[in-house]
Amino acid sequence: MRTLLFFISIIALSGCSASHYLKREIDRSAVLSQQHTGVSIAKINEKKVLASYQGDKYFIPASNTKLFSFYAGLSALGDSIPGLEYLEWGELLIIRGTGDPSLLHSDLPHSKVFDFLKNRKDQIFFTPYHFENKRFGPGWAWSDYNDYYQAEVTAMPIYGNIARFKGSPAGQYQANPRFWQKSMVQDTTVSGIEREELQNVFHYPKLADSQGITKDIPVHMTDLLTLQLLSDTLKKEIKLINIPLEIDLQTVNSIPSDSLYTRMMQVSDNMLAEQLVLLYATANKLPLSSEKAIAHAIEHHLADLPDKPIWKDGSGLSRYNLFTPRTIVALLQKIYAKVPQERLFKILPAGGKSGTLKNLFKSEQPFIFAKTGSLSNVYNLSGYLITKRGKVLAFSFMNNNFTKPTADVRKEVERILTGVRNKY
Known part of the structure; x- marks a missing residue:
């Protein structure tokens, strides 16, 4: 009985330590000190959050919106x-x-x-x-x-x-x-x-x-x-x-559908994302209307997300879009359940290897597979992280309203997520 209680306490402390690490590193960061930051991290196939920092607050997602368009495509389209x-x-x-x-x-x-x-x-x-x-x-x-x-x-x-x-x-x-x-x-x-x-x-x-x-x-x-x-x-x-x-x-x-998804994700192609939303409309016998397609997708495929997405376009060009980090993590869980890992990690940019992450998270083997999202004063990164212990985590790291150079914010995101990879 004592052994069981010991292991339960270790697991609990592990979750707390991840949140503690996240809060400590964000609070101490001179780069992140005057902006709005939100982070949510969860183990794949587990609803319980591993770590969170303002994960329930709404942020402008920029091209992280493409994850929603991607899931809409997966929900409506076949192989072609x-x-x-x-x-x-x-x-x-x-x-x-x-x-x-x-x-x-x-x-x-x-x-x-x-x-x-x-x-x-x-x-x-x-x-x-x-x-x-x-x-x-x-x-x-x-x-x-x-x-x-x-x-x-x-x-x-x-x-x-x-x-x-x-x-x-x-x-x-x-x-x-x-x-x-x-x-x-x-x-x-x-x-x-x-x-x-x-x-x-x-x-x-x-x-x-x-x-x-x-x-x-x-x-x-x-x-x-x-x-x-x-x-x-x-x-x-x-x-x-x-x-x-x-x-x-x-x-x-x-x-092939994957050729569209891959191009859209790797280079963050706005045009492909917008048209993918219209393809969702076609597949569901709707008029070619982004507004009607998005409303349909929210009602039929995304009603179980923690916070209702304020979703206005396919690409993330609109600053009217608003999502919470924990909602994006829940969406990533749904995507992971629908697409085999090997296929999914070929579609998403890989840290140090491909797409918009080619120059970030460099290592012998990629451990980050994620979607960037950038506008003026906005930088977000949401996707999957493989820890040194081989665990797969879904994460969303959102940064809004900063005045420092985007490159500085990007480096802090890289530093903190690399720490998560090494520690947990």
Whole structure:
């Protein structure tokens, strides 16, 4: 009996010591002293929290929001992405987008949707009737329309809804797709490529960037432009018809789901995350509406989280998003239960090895597999930590409202989590 009580006390002290270590290191940190910090850590498959520091407080998650979009995708999609829905009507083919971002996307595998459309002999019509989103999400910075990370949201993206410019040996820019070459205007007043806000005219400086350097500039998308780009690439005319399709449609799958998840997580691709939320809507027979998709996901898959998520977009660009660290940890538990560890750790950035964690947590074997989340005055890291004893922990370390350099905050997160790895 005494032996049993001894082991119980040791386990209890272990939990207390983890929380004590966390509080001590955060309170003593000169870097973290004037900001808002919240941390929650739990062993995998255990509801009891191992350590917490303001784990029940709400924080702006930035790209940690992508963990919610990832789980929504896991809950609704199979091994392949539904790339296109269509109706055969006599000699006509009527198509509509599913939100799939892979069509002619330079950084994703070749989409089977392209082959399907290329090989059809029918007259093809595209309907955007079911698309209810605006081009930007709630709370996005409209002045960021020219920045690579804020591509517009559409029913059927093409080329990732961006124009890619690459510096050439002649000191000029080459556009991909070539469609945009004619829309470039030399301008001595700009230092980089700047698009006019409401039309696709790209101003560029006299000398291009060094050869091989690429710049991605979001395109101002319309339904007609989508069809222009698609027609130009397919070498056949695609026409617009704005009608509802209230019957069962056939589906063409495009790419493996994991290829989308991995790209989204590794480089923190906002466009892919936004479109993934629309794919969730398609899978649940909803209109293409981020708001309706998120409400559905919360009701049907996330109602058991400790604190209700304030979830507004797919990518985390919106500062309206608010999650607590313990809620993110609960979500990580749900993800881990749904995806085998080997597969999951290939999708997430690995410390010292890949993605946004390539230069952090360096060791012989990665022990951190996690999603970063950064905005101005925001740096978060949430994911999985493998301790020296081989235990897998789910953690969320959230930092908001700091004025010190993000690099300093990042180093403190690295230091404290490395201590958790070594001690527990």
